[in-house]
Amino acid sequence: MLGKLMKYEWRGLRLPLLIMLGILGGTTLLTCAIIFTINPKMDNVSAGFSTMSLVLCILLYYFGIIGCSVGTMLIIAIRFYKTTYTDQGYLTHTLPVTSTTLLAAKTITAVLCYLAMLAGIFATIMIILGAIYIHVSNLSGYDKVYIDRMVGEVLSEMSMSFREDYGISLGGFITFYTVFMIIACISSIMIILGCVSLGQLYTKHRIIGAIIAYFAIVSVQQVISYIAMLPTYSKMLRAEALSETIPMFEVISPTMIISLLWAVVVSVIMHIINLHMMTKRLNLE
Amino acid sequence: MNEQYMNAAPLLQINDLCKRYPGMGSYMSVFHMNLTIPRGRIIGLLGPNGCGKTTLIKMINGLLAPTSGTVYINGMFPGAQSKRVISYLPERTYLDNGMKVRQMVDYFGDFYEDFSKEKAYSMLESLGISPEARLKTLSKGTKEKVQLILVMSRNAELYILDEPIAGVDPAARDYILRTIITNYNPNSTIILSTHLISDIENVLDDVIFMKNGSLMLYTSVDAIRDQQNKSVDAYFREVYAC
Numbered sequence: 461m462l463g464k465l466m467k468y469e470w471r472g473l474r475l476p477l478l479i480m481l482g483i484l485g486g487t488t489l490l491t492c493a494i495i496f497t498i499n500p501k502m503d504n505v506s507a508g509f510s511t512m513s514l515v516l517c518i519l520l521y522y523f524g525i526i527g528c529s530v531g532t533m534l535i536i537a538i539r540f541y542k543t544t545y546t547d548q549g550y551l552t553h554t555l556p557v558t559s560t561t562l563l564a565a566k567t568i569t570a571v572l573c574y575l576a577m578l579a580g581i582f583a584t585i586m587i588i589l590g591a592i593y594i595h596v597s598n599l600s601g602y603d604k605v606y607i608d609r610m611v612g613e614v615l616s617e618m619s620m621s622f623r624e625d626y627g628i629s630l631g632g633f634i635t636f637y638t639v640f641m642i643i644a645c646i647s648s649i650m651i652i653l654g655c656v657s658l659g660q661l662y663t664k665h666r667i668i669g670a671i672i673a674y675f676a677i678v679s680v681q682q683v684i685s686y687i688a689m690l691p692t693y694s695k696m697l698r699a700e701a702l703s704e705t706i707p708m709f710e711v712i713s714p715t716m717i718i719s720l721l722w723a724v725v726v727s728v729i730m731h732i733i734n735l736h737m738m739t740k741r742l743n744l745e
Numbered sequence: 746m747n748e749q750y751m752n753a754a755p756l757l758q759i760n761d762l763c764k765r766y767p768g769m770g771s772y773m774s775v776f777h778m779n780l781t782i783p784r785g786r787i788i789g790l791l792g793p794n795g796c797g798k799t800t801l802i803k804m805i806n807g808l809l810a811p812t813s814g815t816v817y818i819n820g821m822f823p824g825a826q827s828k829r830v831i832s833y834l835p836e837r838t839y840l841d842n843g844m845k846v847r848q849m850v851d852y853f854g855d856f857y858e859d860f861s862k863e864k865a866y867s868m869l870e871s872l873g874i875s876p877e878a879r880l881k882t883l884s885k886g887t888k889e890k891v892q893l894i895l896v897m898s899r900n901a902e903l904y905i906l907d908e909p910i911a912g913v914d915p916a917a918r919d920y921i922l923r924t925i926i927t928n929y930n931p932n933s934t935i936i937l938s939t940h941l942i943s944d945i946e947n948v949l950d951d952v953i954f955m956k957n958g959s960l961m962l963y964t965s966v967d968a969i970r971d972q973q974n975k976s977v978d979a980y981f982r983e984v985y986a987c
């Protein structure tokens with residue numbers, strides 16, 4: 461049943477997500493096209509137009525990224541609200557599945573959609589960087605193979621010095637940061653869904669209730685993140701006082717681990733709230 | 746209560762059921778209700794607005810948690826297993842407007858083992874509703890018919906229909922009642938909640954009268970006609986006279 465529920469969740473979410481990804485893809489292609497028009501041999505007027513177009517495109521792309529990220533969260537929240545707590549909830553909650561399966565399907569699909577959107581954003585960044593790289597290497601007049609070899613050597617050196625500067629290998633850091641991002645993403649989804657559920661406690665103003673719950677939880681999260689920063693500040697101050705050099709990862713890792721633990725704890729709390737609201741406190745309009 | 750009800754194995758058993766909504770003080774929407782419903786009956790759940798009919802139906806369907814008391818469907822608490830045997834038509838339109846009729850048929854087919862796609866398509870055809878029509882393009886009445894078709898295309902043990910004929914024209918009412926009767930499985934029970942008693946009383950076996958959240962009367966339609974010498978509609982008007 462979990463697979464079937466996820467299939468229908470995906471069907472409900474895919475269209476707006478694909479539209480957003482399409483718009484982001486369009487702005488990416490536009491940005492790449494403008495990048496390829498930039499040429500140092502241009503006269504001042506053309507160069508000015510080209511640079512202005514590029515700035516506008518990058519701004520458009522930037523807002524596209526923000527829009528996609530926030531838009532995905534909104535779409536997930538709206539779908540969860542509609543299918544769980546409005547008239548559609550009568551169908552959702554009378555399906556022959558447990559509330560745990562129902563919530564798991566909604567959460568897993570939402571997390572996968574959000575991760576897919578983040579992967580899409582990452583891919584567009586790589587495309588733009590690739591376009592810059594190709595264009596600059598074409599303009600430089602050097603042999604392509606030579607440039608590739610030079611860039612390879614620079615990246616290899618950076619990777620070697622990464623461990624000395626940061627106290628962790630580049631691969632290790634990327635793995636750690638990827639896990640961190642995935643858990644942060646799951647936590648964000650759980651908070652959004654949990655807030656929609658908490659909003660149901662305000663029976664007359666359910667949406668306002670959800671928004672209030674969200675801001676309350678985000679405020680608590682801000683306080684926790686300040687507390688999580690304390691070990692980092694204390695290590696930095698101690699290193700400065702003793703004139704020591706501490707690798708960057710050693711400084712930031714306690715903060716990241718506390719943030720990770722908080723993300724896990726808040727996800728579990730939100731899951732329990734969601735289940736409680738969907739079983740014991742369910743009161744459809 | 747008629748003796749036949751006592752002897753039959755209950756499909757639905759309600760024991761001392763109470764429901765108090767938060768913020769309603771001590772007021773109970775359903776108050777110490779006891780009810781035993783056997784198989785093979787068409788039962789009208791009747792009562793004035795706010796008497797607790799929908800609250801009771803929601804608790805049977807697991808859409809509301811009781812404040813106290815228990816509900817058993819086929820000996821099970823409301824949950825995933827009981828939802829397999831209940832086919833529920835709420836008073837709201839619960840269809841996803843973004844979907845096509847065919848997609849809703851597939852949806853029901855995917856989740857309910859007892860759902861017959863053939864029966865659903867046959868009923869849709871008889872009403873001239875295109876399976877390719879998107880639900881948002883259909884009128885409210887047509888959506889209600891689609892919803893009823895989906896619910897009645899299941900071979901469930903207990904059908905709970907909350908106000909199935911409210912808000913539709915008399916011709917549609919006839920169709921809906923015909924659909925209910927035609928698709929009724931003699932081993933299953935239908936609980937039908939409505940205000941429009943005169944329209945449905947000819948199809949009912951039994952009636953449940955509710956008042957202020959309590960069970961006021963549970964008897965057969967024949968008993969009302971024989972003992973009171975009145976139609977159910979006339980008796981209802983007398984009992985609930987303001």
